[in-house]
Amino acid sequence: MLLLAVIYLAFVSLGLPDSLVGSGWPVMHGDLGVPASFAGGVTIIISIGTIVSSLSSERLTRRLGAGVVTAVSVAATAAALLGFSTATQFWQVCLWALPYGLGAGAVDAALNNYVALHYSARHMNWLHSFWGVGASISPFVMSLALSTEAGWPAAYRSIGLLQVGLAVVLAASLPLWRRVATMGPDQPTEEPTVSSSTNSTDSTGDHVSLLTALRIPGVPCVLLAFFAYCAFEQTAMLWGATFFVSDRGFEASSAASLGALFILGLTAGRFLCGFFADRVGDRALIRGGFALGAVGAAVVALPLGPASFAGFVLAGVGAAPVYPAIIHSTPANFGHRSSQTVIGIQMAAAYTGSTIMPPLFGIVAGWTGLWLLPAYLLALALLGLVMSERLNRVTRPQG
Structure with a gap:
């Protein structure tokens, strides 16, 4: 302790x-x-x-x-x-x-x-x-x-x-x-039984190379899911206030608080999820987080006037458990010996998404307009949801 x-x-x-x-x-x-x-x-x-x-x-x-x-x-x-x-x-x-x-x-x-x-x-x-x-x-x-x-x-x-x-x-x-x-681990973690290649990865020694980790079934899926999540989070934080000022006519002073509210939503959501995370499980948290993030983005897209503000906050609260749940499920999905390498690659995918996708939206919005932000966020949330569900099918333990 x-x-x-x-x-x-x-x-x-x-x-x-x-x-x-x-x-x-x-x-x-x-x-x-x-x-x-x-x-x-x-x-x-x-x-x-x-x-x-x-x-x-x-x-x-x-x-x-x-x-x-x-x-x-x-x-x-x-x-x-x-x-x-x-x-x-x-x-x-x-x-x-x-x-x-x-x-x-x-x-x-x-x-x-x-x-x-x-x-x-x-x-x-x-x-x-x-x-x-x-x-x-x-x-x-x-x-x-x-x-x-x-x-x-x-x-x-x-x-x-x-x-x-x-x-x-x-x-x-x-x-x-x-x-x-x-x-040893605080809780026994289930080793993946998806294929012989995964099992061999955990039995060939302590070191797991980057190329070996990338060949483990399910790793490309989790990398795309993590990429999508961090792109969703950073794009919303960077462009949310500008969207509500330029496209929805909010006062700048009101819209400026959106970035802080998004972070506070993440913080509060993760704190609350901690009370039931062990009972619900990582997969349900990831699924629910991406789904709620998508719902929040869809609410922002609707012509609801000031009420669309709530959709943005909802997207932040929904996204809260995704990052910690993806990380925590890594040893269960890919094995203890592979987890450090896979988490390192996941971090790289996360930083790549948060670095590339927000500026990319700025470039695209320069052509189309900021009205595209909800659709952009919705696409990222759905990409993360689809990839995480594919990961679940690949790494589902065999009964």
């Missing part, structure tokens, strides 16, 4: 930096002397780092252990955030974005796999709820910093120092990680 408390703090740490660039960029780009559009360059560098480290997470975790990878990765993100606080030119921000992305991707994959192996579904949901707590706090830290003479560097410095403190706590907790790892 002591280690679990440390992991909860680590998930708060994962969320803390995620909103800093977006909340501080309106001031940062002016101080750095670059156009506002240059934010895309920073986020692309961060995404490249996260994808690379996610794909390398299996080798790192196998050699060093989840505790060491988590502690070192948090230390790397702390150094990057402190580096952001000293940046006076745009190229320096780009330079520090690389270790930030590398650290964020490695800790995300290592932590998620460790929890999936050793703790129940309720903790997976609650832990991701705590990520939302961190992601909700950082904009307020940035707002407070911008209201003082210290400006945006103070926000990065404050969050960076918090990360340093957490890295020290994680380093001190390393014996606990090893002790829990020797105790």
